[in-house]
Amino acid sequence: MxxxxxxxxxxxxxxxxxxxxxxxxxxxxxxxxxxxxxxxxxxxxxxxxxxxxxxxxxxxxxxxxxxxxxxxxxxxxxxxxxxxxxxxxxxxxxxxxxxxxxxxxxxxxxxxxxxxxxxxxxxxxxxxxxxxxxxxxxxxxxxxxxxxxxxxxxxxxxxxxxxxxxxxxLDPDTHHPVPPTARFNADLSFLGNRLPDREARVDEFFFEAARAAPQKAFLLGGSGWGDKVMPRNVHLVGHVRTVDHNAFNVSPLAVLNINRESMARNGFSPATRVFEAAGAGACLITDDWVGLDLFLKDGEEVFAARDGKDVADILQGLTPDIARAVGQKALERVRREHTxxxxxxxxxxxxxxxxxxxxxxxxx
Missing domain, CATH: 3.40.50.2000 (Glycogen Phosphorylase B;)
Structure with a gap:
């Protein structure tokens, strides 16, 4: 056809x-x-x-x-x-x-x-x-x-x-574990373009977390953020090509997903980033939304946060061993059920x- x-x-x-x-x-x-x-x-x-x-x-x-x-x-x-x-x-x-x-x-x-x-x-x-x-x-x-x-x-x-x-x-041929890259080293990374119905939530979940954890390194990828006033511990890398997504996801300790406002309010709307990050074996922190458990289990395969303070608290308790274990479980789940x-x-x-x-x- x-x-x-x-x-x-x-x-x-x-x-x-x-x-x-x-x-x-x-x-x-x-x-x-x-x-x-x-x-x-x-x-x-x-x-x-x-x-x-x-x-x-x-x-x-x-x-x-x-x-x-x-x-x-x-x-x-x-x-x-x-x-x-x-x-x-x-x-x-x-x-x-x-x-x-x-x-x-x-x-x-x-x-x-x-x-x-x-x-x-x-x-x-x-x-x-x-x-x-x-x-x-x-x-x-x-x-x-x-x-x-x-x-x-x-x-x-x-x-x-x-x-x-x-x-x-997940497309396992496109998104999969790779060696980490120094360019994308951080404690927490977020990838998303600057959009009107996303910016306030990025302020709440990403920038507030950066302010609450000044000793941690934060990495921001995506277009449109050049003139944004942000905390000093946030490093901006701009547009990240698809070919670099795996390295972006595996290099930091954890990766943050933030749904756009309408999708977060509605629920049942996992962003592509959720499966891309999980498919690379990344430890994922996401804003909490209804229906998340249909895709990944909070506390075992993903961490759900209600606001920036939650993100900072999760990050404070995260060790490399815990991050690897959560990322591995997420990888296994999405390869099994979400391709x-x-x-x-x-x-x-x-x-x-x-x-x-x-x-x-x-x-x-």
């Missing part, structure tokens, strides 16, 4: 946290026989900051950030069995959805794949005239990379025929059931 996937970027993780999700899931789907073309716009300097060449398992079409280019690439939706438009493309999102779904051939599966579902549902509630309200009543299903029952119920309330989470996961092969199996089942129902309707 052919998939036409319209998203932010497969080739660049620059200002694009969904990149590793796309890569892991689509690579696993390709191994199941799907022929995938990924369409991404040349915007936000992503193409100048690629951290991946075009893979042999997916054709990538990079198009200019112009209305004419959008018109051209969306016509290719007619060639696919499954057409997907992801959230957060960052350029003409409403137009791309309208054209892709409109150009899809009869009988094709039309899917909205939301990589930030809690925030999207917030926007839908605040904007009753948003184009997505109309789209939801016309497409076949919504897939999300998290959210659990709150997101499922939310999307159904807005008229979606179905909503199914396909959670983030992209398992997520692709679920997506494959969803797609096949859709086409079986379509055939049943056509026959009878």
């Amino acid at each position: 052919k998939i036409a996937f319209y998203g932010s970027s497969l080739l660049s993780s620059y200002w694009n946290g969904a990149a590793t999700y796309y890569r892991g899931l689509l690579h696993a789907l390709s191994r199941r026989g799907y022929h995938i073309t990924f369409y991404e716009p040349d915007v936000y300097e992503r193409q100048q900051n690629r951290d991946m060449d075009e893979p042999d398992w997916c054709r990538v079409v990079v198009y200019p950030g112009t209305s004419a280019a959008v018109q051209a690439v969306t016509r290719h939706a007619a060639d696919a069995d499954i057409v997907v438009v992801a959230s957060g493309i960052g350029f003409e999102d409403d137009t791309i959805r309208r054209l892709v779904y409109g150009n899809a051939r009869p009988g094709a599966a039309r899917i909205f794949w939301d990589v930030d579902a809690p925030a999207t549902l917030q926007q839908l509630a605040a904007e009753p005239d948003h184009q997505l309200h109309t789209d939801l009543r016309q497409i076949d299903m919504v897939l999300t990379y998290g959210g659990g029952e709150p997101v499922i119920e939310g999307y159904r309330a807005f008229g979606a025929r179905d909503c199914i989470p396909i959670y983030n996961a 992209y092969e398992q997520r692709a199996e679920k997506a494959d089942t969803i797609f096949r059931r859709f086409f079986e129902k379509e055939r049943e309707v056509a026959v009878g």
Whole structure:
């Protein structure tokens, strides 16, 4: 089956946290026989900051950030069995959805794949005239990379025929233990771009922890933090390429995950960083959120913190032996239960059931 996937970027993780999700899931789907073309716009300097060449398992079409280019690439939706438009493309999102779904051939599966579902549902509630309200009543299903029952119920309330989470996961070929690197040595590291609905939580969980533990070394990776006033024991390394994520995760004593505000409030939304860090065998500290125990067990495979003081307290009691033991248990858990092969199996089942129902309707 052919998939036409319209998203932010497969080739660049620059200002694009969904990149590793796309890569892991689509690579696993390709191994199941799907022929995938990924369409991404040349915007936000992503193409100048690629951290991946075009893979042999997916054709990538990079198009200019112009209305004419959008018109051209969306016509290719007619060639696919499954057409997907992801959230957060960052350029003409409403137009791309309208054209892709409109150009899809009869009988094709039309899917909205939301990589930030809690925030999207917030926007839908605040904007009753948003184009997505109309789209939801016309497409076949919504897939999300998290959210659990709150997101499922939310999307159904807005008229979606179905909503199914396909959670983030681990690609063991990409994220795995490596030797530590001196560049990323620290007691606690955090990797995340500076975003409006994340910054306050980074202040609370990361910078407050740094102030509470001035004798500890903190490392901050990600884009947009250059003019941020921060404690003296925080070292900024800027954008960290995907190829360096494993070293970033294994070199410090512990790694911090901080969910964006909407995802933390909703729960059931593990970030890609959770599985990337666990897959590298890192000791992970995360902000506490409902549903965490579905993925990792607090106190054994991960440490959950309610605020910066909790983070500092956990760090104070952490030894290299404890960190290694927790990281090893997390690694074993995610390799056993949370791989992209398992997520692709679920997506494959969803797609096949859709086409079986379509055939049943056509026959009878």
